[in-house]
Amino acid sequence: MEVLIMKARKKDSEAFIQLMDLNTQYMYKIAKSYLKVEEDVADVLQDTILTCYEKIGTLKQNKYFKTWLTRILINKCKDILGRNKDMYIREEIPEIPVNDFHYDNLEWSQVLQSLDEKYRTILLLYYLEDFNTREIAEMLDMNEKTVQTRLARGRGKISELYQMEERRSSI
Amino acid sequence: MNRGEELFKAAVQEPIEVSAVVKKKVLESFSQIRNEKKSRVNVRFVKIASAVSLIALILVGSFSSAVYAGFKAISYNISTALGISGELKPYTTVINQSVLDDNVTITLNEVILSGNELIVSTTETYAEKLAENGYSEYSAEVYVNGRRVSYAASGGSTQIDDYNIESVMTYLLEDIGFAQDLDMELIFSDGNGISFVNNSDLKFAFNTSGAELAVDTTDIEIDQTFTFEDGHQITAYRYTRSPLLDKIMIKRDKGFNYDLILKGEDNLGNPVSFSLSSSNDENMILKEDAVSGNNVSTEAKSLTLTLYAVKFPEQSGKLSNDFQQVGESFTIDIE
Numbered sequence: 094m095e096v097l098i099m100k101a102r103k104k105d106s107e108a109f110i111q112l113m114d115l116n117t118q119y120m121y122k123i124a125k126s127y128l129k130v131e132e133d134v135a136d137v138l139q140d141t142i143l144t145c146y147e148k149i150g151t152l153k154q155n156k157y158f159k160t161w162l163t164r165i166l167i168n169k170c171k172d173i174l175g176r177n178k179d180m181y182i183r184e185e186i187p188e189i190p191v192n193d194f195h196y197d198n199l200e201w202s203q204v205l206q207s208l209d210e211k212y213r214t215i216l217l218l219y220y221l222e223d224f225n226t227r228e229i230a231e232m233l234d235m236n237e238k239t240v241q242t243r244l245a246r247g248r249g250k251i252s253e254l255y256q257m258e259e260r261r262s263s264i
Numbered sequence: 265m266n267r268g269e270e271l272f273k274a275a276v277q278e279p280i281e282v283s284a285v286v287k288k289k290v291l292e293s294f295s296q297i298r299n300e301k302k303s304r305v306n307v308r309f310v311k312i313a314s315a316v317s318l319i320a321l322i323l324v325g326s327f328s329s330a331v332y333a334g335f336k337a338i339s340y341n342i343s344t345a346l347g348i349s350g351e352l353k354p355y356t357t358v359i360n361q362s363v364l365d366d367n368v369t370i371t372l373n374e375v376i377l378s379g380n381e382l383i384v385s386t387t388e389t390y391a392e393k394l395a396e397n398g399y400s401e402y403s404a405e406v407y408v409n410g411r412r413v414s415y416a417a418s419g420g421s422t423q424i425d426d427y428n429i430e431s432v433m434t435y436l437l438e439d440i441g442f443a444q445d446l447d448m449e450l451i452f453s454d455g456n457g458i459s460f461v462n463n464s465d466l467k468f469a470f471n472t473s474g475a476e477l478a479v480d481t482t483d484i485e486i487d488q489t490f491t492f493e494d495g496h497q498i499t500a501y502r503y504t505r506s507p508l509l510d511k512i513m514i515k516r517d518k519g520f521n522y523d524l525i526l527k528g529e530d531n532l533g534n535p536v537s538f539s540l541s542s543s544n545d546e547n548m549i550l551k552e553d554a555v556s557g558n559n560v561s562t563e564a565k566s567l568t569l570t571l572y573a574v575k576f577p578e579q580s581g582k583l584s585n586d587f588q589q590v591g592e593s594f595t596i597d598i599e
Binding site: 106109110113114117118121122131132134135136138139142143146147148150151205216217220221248251252253254255256 | 266267268269271272273276277279280282283285286288289290292293294296297298400402403453
């Protein structure tokens with residue numbers, strides 16, 4: 094990945110495309126944590142890729158690639174949410190009822206939807222990419238203390254759901 | 265990490281199949297990037313001799329960000345960068361404003377509006393000596409009358425000496441009707457691509473009449489359809505004469521994924537060629553290859569052209585140069 098980032102920064106379009114290819118799943122998962130409609134996710138990914146291509150020359154250091162990409166992606170997601178706010182209310186994404194929750198057999202999207210949206214992206218960034226709270230705060234344009242609090246609560250929620258499932262399956 | 269967290273981590277890290285609609289859009293953006301690469305290749309930047317001119321500076325944005333008069337910049341213009349021999353002066357709006365971002369002074373030299381394309385030339389002057397083969401770290405969003413209208417950009421930059429980088433970028437704008445008075449703003453970013461609007465320190469603002477700014481162009485309707493072996497059809501439907509670069513517009517269908525070149529000669533026997541400059545789901549734009557010397561003479565009355573095409577790779581991979589002829593030659597009267 095390091096070599097691809099380096100080449101992409103020098104505007105090697107094929108290296109850039111490979112880099113985006115490698116990160117498509119990652120971008121998809123992050124965008125899905127924000128957006129419900131698949132077409133919106135598709136638009137956001139396309140827009141993110143093109144913006145990143147236009148700006149890649151300005152990336153100062155290879156090691157910041159992932160946080161840089163994530164910030165652009167999240168801002169594109171927020172743009173769509175802002176644009177659609179009258180017709181599309183994110184909080185209305187139905188949470189999976191606890192009774193239907195089978196923790197060790199879940200798909201990633203179900204896991205995400207089981208969580209309140211204010212924990213969702215933070216947990217995803219933390220567990221998917223091992224970002225620390227400072228990096229997450231930067232990417233989400235949020236106070237680090239808020240991120241720490243939400244992360245702690247989100248982790249608590251994960252454990253709570255797991256224990257609930259454990260108890261249910263032992264009956 | 266407790267068991268619940270372990271399972272959560274495993275679930276979110278599980279490899280997944282992205283949906284078809286997302287995959288399609290991602291591949292489309294890859295094609296767009298490859299197309300843009302073509303247009304970058306076509307823009308040859310010529311090293312400017314050491315002619316140095318003093319540029320008048322205008323204070324823009326916050327006072328602290330503006331650069332005081334007196335600094336020197338290399339004189340640069342769009343026609344040199346694009347390799348156009350014709351006279352562009354009547355169509356060029358010289359701006360000559362500068363703003364300062366840390367150790368970099370960005371000077372907006374001049375702009376030209378051609379159809380829905382705004383061509384912008386800038387010079388970046390760095391306080392510290394640049395490494396070899398430096399490239400521009402800045403790009404802009406274009407606002408007209410307070411509304412963001414740019415949606416894509418292509419172009420390139422070249423380092424002209426130890427401290428200066430020059431760029432010519434073409435910004436594709438939404439069609440907003442350019443005959444009106446235009447309050448134009450170019451808001452530059454150093455590339456995190458996020459806070460364009462808030463970063464007023466890097467803002468150039470100027471007022472102009474769209475009619476004055478716009479290049480005089482003439483549209484000639486054509487109707488030439490090409491059928492490909494895989495069943496795709498495209499139709500060349502408009503030829504636009506312009507003092508800048510002549511263009512040929514082509515209608516395409518959505519699944520069409522070819523790179524195109526139109527090549528031939530004018531009625532005087534001069535070679536001419538047009539290469540793919542940009543495309544979207546419906547249209548492709550081929551522009552005159554002025555930099556390779558295959559520009560259209562102002563004396564030319566007709567062009568006889570042949571289409572050559574090569575498929576873009578479906579996913580990652582090298583671009584092929586194996587262009588094959590498609591259909592027969594055709595003639596456009598451009599008088």
